[in-house]
Amino acid sequence: MKENSQITGPYVIGLDLGGTNSVFGIVDAKGDIRKTTAIKTTGFKCARDYVIACIEALKPVIEEVGGIQSIKAMGIGAPNGNYYRGTIEYAPNLPWAHDEVVPLAEMFSHELGIPVALTNDANAAAIGEMTYGVARGMKNFIVLTLGTGVGSGIVVNGKLLYGSNGFAGELGHVIVRHENGRSCGCGRKGCLETYCSATGVARTAREILESDPRPSLLRQLDPQKITSLDVSLAAERNDAIALEIYRFTGHLLGEACADFAAFSAPEAFIFFGGMTKAGDLIMNPIKEGYEEHVLPLFKDMRFLVSGLEGSSAAVLGASAVGWELLNN
């Protein structure tokens, strides 16, 4: 295409490596995604096969933007990603990285001949917010990703907090209920994720439908099949039970944020993921839960919804990890 032959970069490849799809974007320095491509993440016997398939998918789009010379780096956001080591480690939802440590950054770097950085998906979201989103100009903030699980990226003094082993910021697994806590996939009980993930919201829905006798649109559904999307749709229609589910979820999340504030004194919490589409229906209970539980020292707090919502958010976040590599 003529238009593309004029493109010279510099660009960075962003890879949003999800449990189902792997989405690539070729991103310019302004944060515009110039080209995208995608493959399924699953169906590969080993990480090597996955990387080969990725390279095959990338080749034509790389050519379209002027060849590999115009690409300066690659950034990957992946579950259980370790920034220090450039690895994916024991990722429960990735068959080819389930029981092992996969040096994915090195594998891509070897194939493409460019530097590659990898971090976990929530950290990529935090870097994306700082580079292109609502956290521009902020030095201290926490991103919470509310999806199948609850992830977090913590920024301190303008830098992602990785800690001693690269795994800092596992706030989805902070224990928020010490008595009768819900069982978590991690093997423990009472983790934040068991309440505030999409799965947690569905579970809360089933519990409240059983204990609260009020009528609800949700009663038309098979309780075992209720999803957080069902709750969201009912809440939008002012369904009392759905609103109660959000109230419970938001209060608990706000309460957890009060403890997180005592840790790193951020200037804002930024929420990312499907649940934030509910807007004030979830954000107001979060603020209420926070205000009820926070130390006066941390009263002044901003609660924001990601400025990068949509399918491109995670790709932009991943690309920002690549740009960061060039700037350090």
Next chain:
Amino acid sequence: MKENSQITGPYVIGLDLGGTNSVFGIVDAKGDIRKTTAIKTTGFKCARDYVIACIEALKPVIEEVGGIQSIKAMGIGAPNGNYYRGTIEYAPNLPWAHDEVVPLAEMFSHELGIPVALTNDANAAAIGEMTYGVARGMKNFIVLTLGTGVGSGIVVNGKLLYGSNGFAGELGHVIVRHENGRSCGCGRKGCLETYCSATGVARTAREILESDPRPSLLRQLDPQKITSLDVSLAAERNDAIALEIYRFTGHLLGEACADFAAFSAPEAFIFFGGMTKAGDLIMNPIKEGYEEHVLPLFKDMRFLVSGLEGSSAAVLGASAVGWELLNN
């Protein structure tokens, strides 16, 4: 004195500003305290009078080490100290800073003509450990001070974590019990401090003495007057109830550390304060509570007792804040 006339510095003044005493040390670059002096912290109508009394006390020791030219900076560790602003803010235990913001760093700097840095006492302890104590060479660790309250200093990438407002690291006020939590001086319920401070241990003692019928040396005391020191003495004599009090306290503290690990992934927790004198009697329950509750990602953890115990620890920590000022 002849010996002193040979001393030329450079030195830093460290001030451990406690609720009862203000202890000054003139510290050399190796961390040796060359001179000390002290005044009572209380008995002053206003911060101005306090500073004047401090300067009066300091004058002769400053002369003894070669005059103010040999002193390069001053560091202060103080309750409710704000590093960014150099202030003490609304410190409940300091009559002259109870209801106000006192710009103490500026006041000392004005009087002495040298740069002055101020931080809260637990942060000073953390900087002290990093400079002179068991955290030398560590980049990511958390100091927990177990005293009348529970304080914390969090180090991330070799730097104290201050957050957006200078008050990061209030881990004594993380809520560890959401149901039937103990009332805290901060006005909330279930704070870590209500269980793991000296006061919290005394409270646990009263509760366990009521609920556990076993004989105990502690039953000889007026329950309302039991202190954490009494518990410590009884525990050393293998008193079953005292050991149970430590087990409860340590488990709860270890459980809280498991959550802190998920936040900043430190390589070690360092405990500071009187309770650590109980050694394994408290450290083993902390480790057990941690191991039972921590995510596998953070299993590898070191639990250390401060290398700066003793009356000079806080002064050294404060002086380290002063040295840091010169190195930045």
